[in-house]
Amino acid sequence: MADRPVDLGNLGPDAEGITARMREICADLGVEYACYASNTTINGELVGLTTYPEEWRAHYLSQGHHMRDPTLTRAVHAVAPVDWSRLRNMDGYAEVFRDASDFAIPQTGLSVPIRGAFGDRGVLTLARRCSDVEWAAQKREIMQQVQLMAAQLHDDVLRSGQVLQRIRQPTLSDREKEILQWTAAGKSQQDIADILNLSSRTVEVHLRSARAKLGALNTAQAVGRAIGLRVIYPI
Amino acid sequence: MILIVDALNRHEFTDILDDMYRLRARVFGERLGWEVDIRDGKERDCFDDLDPAYIIGLDDDGRVISCVRALQTMGPHMLSDVFSDILDGQPPVRSPTIWEATRFCVDTDRLARGRGAGTIAHATCELSLGALEYAIESGITDVIAVVDPRMDRVLRMSGNGAYDYLGKTVDMGKVHALAGLLDCTEERLERVREMAGITGSVIVDEEEFRAARVRKASRAATLAQYFMDQIDAAQDSSELQAVLELADTVLGPVSARAVREAARADSAH
Numbered sequence: 001m002a003d004r005p006v007d008l009g010n011l012g013p014d015a016e017g018i019t020a021r022m023r024e025i026c027a028d029l030g031v032e033y034a035c036y037a038s039n040t041t042i043n044g045e046l047v048g049l050t051t052y053p054e055e056w057r058a059h060y061l062s063q064g065h066h067m068r069d070p071t072l073t074r075a076v077h078a079v080a081p082v083d084w085s086r087l088r089n090m091d092g093y094a095e096v097f098r099d100a101s102d103f104a105i106p107q108t109g110l111s112v113p114i115r116g117a118f119g120d121r122g123v124l125t126l127a128r129r130c131s132d133v134e135w136a137a138q139k140r141e142i143m144q145q146v147q148l149m150a151a152q153l154h155d156d157v158l159r160s161g162q163v164l165q166r167i168r169q170p171t172l173s174d175r176e177k178e179i180l181q182w183t184a185a186g187k188s189q190q191d192i193a194d195i196l197n198l199s200s201r202t203v204e205v206h207l208r209s210a211r212a213k214l215g216a217l218n219t220a221q222a223v224g225r226a227i228g229l230r231v232i233y234p235i
Numbered sequence: 236m237i238l239i240v241d242a243l244n245r246h247e248f249t250d251i252l253d254d255m256y257r258l259r260a261r262v263f264g265e266r267l268g269w270e271v272d273i274r275d276g277k278e279r280d281c282f283d284d285l286d287p288a289y290i291i292g293l294d295d296d297g298r299v300i301s302c303v304r305a306l307q308t309m310g311p312h313m314l315s316d317v318f319s320d321i322l323d324g325q326p327p328v329r330s331p332t333i334w335e336a337t338r339f340c341v342d343t344d345r346l347a348r349g350r351g352a353g354t355i356a357h358a359t360c361e362l363s364l365g366a367l368e369y370a371i372e373s374g375i376t377d378v379i380a381v382v383d384p385r386m387d388r389v390l391r392m393s394g395n396g397a398y399d400y401l402g403k404t405v406d407m408g409k410v411h412a413l414a415g416l417l418d419c420t421e422e423r424l425e426r427v428r429e430m431a432g433i434t435g436s437v438i439v440d441e442e443e444f445r446a447a448r449v450r451k452a453s454r455a456a457t458l459a460q461y462f463m464d465q466i467d468a469a470q471d472s473s474e475l476q477a478v479l480e481l482a483d484t485v486l487g488p489v490s491a492r493a494v495r496e497a498a499r500a501d502s503a504h
Contacts, residue, residue, distance in 0.1 A: 077242035079288035079305055080373035115310025143374030147331035151309055173325035202399040205377055209328040
């Protein structure tokens, strides 16, 4: 991604819907701004979306900051979410954040790297003005959720691409289908664990995976989508 | 002490990564007989090119004594791409809060047996703790560890055993491999800590580690300069011999040889 420009102006077909979703994410997590960038290698689509104020977005692009901003270009290569304090000594940080300060844009934030099964990469950044202590506590609290949200958002962007619409059929394992089928039949996680002779935690692992593959926020939605895609039977 | 190296800081720690690839070559290539690709004494595969995170154990001298590699399960990883036999043809588990851990190893050549600091058991616990701490801090709920049955047993003995397995045990050439599930919870962290007698975090602060490395390098340079000066100042062969012997003791044979060669090159000018 670092070697190719991220055009924050190149909005995908469903840009408005996705930006609206990013605003919801900000509200849910209690942060001020979000920015999403990805390079989907299958159709080569470059996508950049942000909830930042228009003046900052325009200035940021005119300065070519999207090519040097380490919260995007460097953080996208990480495995774990990257706190912006880790990026302070990296190239580009000083330039971008000096400007950000002039526009009263928060300096505290987190970059969540996203990886897709086809080798595609993306990053969701979240920013908030607050004390280091507040930020540390909030970060701990949202760390799991942001990664689920980031993956979901990336999925929404992929779904909105025309090429991917056709090749995208989730590949659920037999175990995942079986567990969704029992869930559709009204069984609880513990019931299913007993039926399949698994630990409840293993059932949860398969459910997590199934939700991620179906791009579902919760198990109910995953069951709904699985039925819609004829992966399991309606009961 | 545990150091986390990923795509953001790896350019600073290339020597440590090389040391790690050499450890992997000795463990997986030589000792375990896995079919791995070794070049210049280093073991690397295509997943090392996918920006993984490495959890690396270092001894007091800064040598790599243990390591494990982490990748997100949402992206390409070993279970999805090369170890798919384990899953019996089934698609892999994918979740933003589940990581895959591979190439878990400890330097059994350099470390002692038994219990306490400097032992294989202690290094194993420390590495497990480093990986668990890093995962928990990153909001990860579970890790899928691809290991051989021997390592699976070693993990169980260090309080970090799998709570379940995915797929089945398969033949990977000379060895078997299986995918264990490890929950990333405070309970597990506490269990391993108690087993190892370790309290508090094992992960080293990157800034402090960096500063310590600079201090160590400058100390070594000062010492080397001191011996260079002494070699220059030596009046006769017995004095020179005494300086060289002292350098051998203080710097260790490898660095002392470098100083001697530098002094010889100097005097040639």
